[in-house]
Amino acid sequence: MAKVVIDGDELVLQLSLWEKLGALHSSPRAARSSLTSVESVEKLWGSDSLRGIRAPGTALPYVVLLGTLRGKGYKDFVAMKGRGRGCVLTFASGPFERWIFTIRQPESELAGLLSLA
Numbered sequence: 001m002a003k004v005v006i007d008g009d010e011l012v013l014q015l016s017l018w019e020k021l022g023a024l025h026s027s028p029r030a031a032r033s034s035l036t037s038v039e040s041v042e043k044l045w046g047s048d049s050l051r052g053i054r055a056p057g058t059a060l061p062y063v064v065l066l067g068t069l070r071g072k073g074y075k076d077f078v079a080m081k082g083r084g085r086g087c088v089l090t091f092a093s094g095p096f097e098r099w100i101f102t103i104r105q106p107e108s109e110l111a112g113l114l115s116l117a
Contacts, residue, residue, distance in 0.1 A: 001103075
């Protein structure tokens with residue numbers, strides 16, 4: 001699944017070709033300075049993490065969820081596969097309020113993102 005990488009002053013949620021096709025979106029980018037929180041989540045498939053309507057994107061419940069979740073006044077980007085542990089990155093500004101994704105890298109790397117911002 002997706003992996004967070006640092007590209008200069010930006011964070012990039014790096015997606016594979018298949019993930020980009022399923023999400024109908026390229027890898028999202030956000031300014032490192034706009035990152036406000038990094039949260040590790042045990043169960044991503046629930047109302048505690050997910051909100052809104054998927055548009056556009058791909059979804060098979062508990063299998064894969066890729067794309068944009070939209071609600072009144074917000075947009076979240078989601079790249080989830082299976083029922084594994086996940087991460088929620090929250091941003092103060094940018095095209096997406098949150099990135100929600102299945103963890104594919106060490107959690108210590110993700111926790112360190114906040115100190116780098």
